[in-house]
Amino acid sequence: MSAAERKTMLLTTPFHSRVEQYCELNDWGLWQGYTTPNSYFDMELEYFAIRSTAGVLDLSPMNKYRILGPDAEAFLNRLVTRDVTKIGVDRVGYAVWCNDGGELMDDGTIFHLAEDDYRLCSYMRADDWLEWNASGFDVTINNESDDIAALAVQGPVSCTILTLIGCEGLNELKPFGIARFDFEGVEMMVSRTGFTGDLGYEVWIDPSKANALWDQLFDKGRDYLIKPIGSHALHVARIEAGFLQANVDFVPAEIAVRPGRTRTPLEMGLDWQVDFNKSLFNGRAALVKQREEGLRYRFVLLDVEGNKPAEHSFIYKNGKQIGIVTSAAWCPTAKSNLAFAQVEMPHGAVGDEFVAEIYYQRELQWTRLMAPCKVIDGPLFNPPRKRQTPAPAH
C-alpha cells in the first residue's frame, strides 16, 4: 500500500494503544473518520461510571478549529447567534450558528484561550464554512483536530481524580471555566465542560503526552473507581441531560436536501442563544422575520409514561399527528422516560399533553403502545454537583 493510500485508512486517536487495551468487548465504532469504542466492557456500567464515579471518554476526534488574530472576536460574533464578547478569557461558551436563511447549521463550544485567540469545537466539519466567513476579517483559521489529544473526565469523583494527577485547586474552577496545569513539562488545559450534564471536565494536551495522561488518570483514579466509557454510554447520558445533538435532533442546514427539513434556532428551543441586540450575525434578518411572523415548530422535552423509549415515535394530539421524536431514552438515574420532539405550533407549551406512538419488538413481534406524555420545562436529571463551586469531592 502506498503512503497516499495508507492516508485514507481509518484513523486511530493518540490514546489508541490504551483504548485498545481497555476495550475488552472489541466493540468499535466510527467517529469523524476515527475508530473509537462503542463500549469497553459493559455499556450500562460505563453509563453508571459517569453518574456514580468517573467515566473517561476519548474525545480526540472532535473537530477543533483555532481562530487567531485581531478580528477573531468580531469574526466569531458574526458567525454565531450569541454575544461572543460575553465569553471572557479562560471561559467557554456554548454557541450555535446559522446560514443566512436563519437555518441551524451546527452547535458547539467556543473556548476563549487568550486575547485574540479562540478555539471552536464543532460537531460538523466546518473548514469550508469558516474560511468562507473569514473573508474580510483579519483572522487565521487552523484545523487542529489532529493536533490535540482530549479526554472527557465526567462524574462525581472527576474533580478528585484530576486533582490527584496535578490539577491543584481544580475544585475552585467554575462551570465553563478554563485552567492550565503542568503535566510532565507540557501544558495541560482543563475546562469544566462536557456532554453529560454532570460534574465533569475536558482535558486537552499535546498528543505526545496522551499515553502518559491516560496512565496517570487510571493509576490515580483506580481507588476512585474510574472507568473508560464508549459512545453508547455517552449517548444515554446526553439525552438524560437534555443536550441536543446535530444530525440527530436537527438536520444541519449544509447537508439538508429536502425542502422544509431544516430548523431555526428559535424552533429548536435555542432562543436563549440568539442575541437580537447584536446588529449583525449570520441569519439575523431571517430570524427577526420569523420572530415576527411566528414559528412553524417547537422543540420540546417529553416525559413519557411507561418504560418503553419513544424512539422514532409520532406524536399525536386528539388523534392528529403533530410531531416526531428525534431522540429518546429510558434515563437510568432520573428514572424517567425522556423524549426530545419537534412539534407543530401552536403545540408544545409546558404542560401540554400528547400521545406518543411507540413500537417495540419482542421476539420478532412488534407491539404498538399509545403512551401519554407531557411537555416538561427541563430534564429531570439536574444534580446540584453540576453547578457547585467548589466542586464536591464525590
Add this chain to the structure above:
Amino acid sequence: MNKYDAIVVGAGHNGLTNGAYLAKAGLKVAVLERNPHIGGATVSRELYKGWYYSNCSYVSSLLRPEITRDLELPRHGLQVVPFGGGATFMQNGDHFGSYSDYGRKYREISRHSKRDANAYERYRADTSRQTRLIRPFLLKTPPDPTSLRLRDLKDLVDFAKPFLNMGEEGLLDTIKFWTTSVGDYLNEYFETDVIKAQHAGSGIIGTALGVYSPGTAYVLLHHYMGDVDGNVGAWGFARGGMGAIANALSKSLQSFGGDIICDADVERIIVKGGRAKGVALKNGDEYHADIVVSNLDPKRTLLDITDERDLPKDVVQKAKNFKIRGSSGKLNIALDGLPTFDGLDPKNPLMSGDLHFSDSLERMERAYDDWKAGTWSKDPYLDMMIPSLTDPTMAPPGKHMMSVFVQYAPPKVEGRDWTDEDKDGFEKSVVDQISKYSPNFRDLILHCETRTPREIEAEVGLTEGNIFQGELTFDQLLFNRPFPGYAQYRMPIKGMYMCSSGTHPGGGVMAAPGANAAREILYDLKRPNTVPGSYADD
C-alpha cells in the same frame, strides 16, 4: 394533638411507601418507628468512622420501578447502580465467572463445559418464561379465589389468563417449577457442579430450606423477577447503601405532608367496638386514627401488638402457624484495602459482583444439614460483595466495605438462645471460609458487625430473624400470604391493615406490599387511587 387519619406502625420501607401513598391521597399520616432511625431492614449506618454498612439488605432489584418514578425517588436522592456479574471460587483453585456480557459468559461457561454453555440458553428462556408470569402481579392485590365479588372474579380471570395461554405443556412445566427444588431444576439443564452451585444460591437465600427441598425453585424466581432499568434479573447497589432507599421514601412521604416519628415503640393497637382507633406506645403515649396499618411481620402484628381477644380465633391460629424460620446471618466488614482472590485479577469486573465459595450442590445441602441440626453451617454458603468497588461513598479511597450474607444460621442454637460465644463461632466460620480463598483478607479487617438471627430479630424486629417476614413457599404466597382469606391487606378488625413483606408479593426491598395495601385502603375510604399500575412488560 396526636390525631391522624392513618397511622402506620413501623418505618420499614413498606411502611414508608404505604404512608407516602396515603399522604399523597390527602390523608394526614403518621409513621411510628420503634428505633431511633428509619428503614427497618433497609438501612445504612456508619458503625465505624468513614465506612457505611448496608446493615441488612445490601442489593436492590425488586424495588418496583413504577414506584421509584411515581414517588420521585431520584429527586429525593436515590440512585441505584447495577453491578456486573459474580463468581464462585472452587476448591481446586479455579473459579466460575458469571459475566454480565453474554459473549463473555458463554466463553466462560464453555471453559467448564461446552454443553452447559449451550444449555444455559434453554435455562435462560425457561426461567424468563416464569418471571414474565409473575411480574405483572407484583403491583396487584391477589384475587380471593373463594370470593364471588365482581372485582375478585375479574381479577381471577386476569390472573388465570397468562397461565391458560401457556398451553398444556407450559402449564405442567409451570406447576412443576413452582413446586420443585432448585437442585432438581438445575439438574435438568447443567452437568457441571460449579455451574449448578453458582445458580442455586438464589434458591436458598433467606430460606430455611436446602437446595433439594421442594419450593426452592420459586425462591430462585423471587430473586430473578426484579430488574434494574428494565434488565430483568439484574441487581444493583443503592448509592450510599440501602438506607438511601428508605431516606428517599421518607422525603417523598414528607413532601406530601406525612409525619415520621422515631423512638415510638408501639405496644398495642387500640380497638373499640371492633374498630381500630389508634395505637398506644410503650411509654404510654397514644396516637389516634381510624386507619391503623402494620408494617410488622404477621406474627408480631397479630400476636404481639394486637390483643388476641379482639381477633377471631382462626386468625390467631393462622398467625401462630405462619412459617417464619430464621436461616440467615450477616457480616459487615470494614477493610483496610482490597482483598485479593486467587486466580482473579483485582480489575476483573466480577470482583464488583456477588462472590461465592460453595462449588457444589452437595456442599450446599450439607450446609443446610447443619441448620437442621440446630447449628450454623460449618462450610457456609456466602453471598459476598464489595460495594465500595462500585460506590465510592461507602468507604474512604483505597479502603473497602464488604457485605457477607450467610446461609445458614438457625434461630436457636441446639434449641437454646444464641450466646456471645456462639456468635463468635459463627463469625469465625465465615472469616475462615473467605480466608481459604483470599490470603490477605484476614489482615485487612478493621471492624466487623456480625448479625445472627438473634441480632436481626432484636434490632430490626424480624421474628426469628427471617429476612422475608415469612417463608416464601407456595403455601405462603399470592392469595395464601400471609394466610388464605387475608391476602388483601385487610385484617379482621375494621380499619386495620397489613402492609409488610409478610403480605403479597413478599419479602425483599420491593415496596410493592406497602403500595398495594395503600390502594386497598383508599378503595375502602372511597378515595381516588394514588398507586400506579404496572408497566407493560412486553
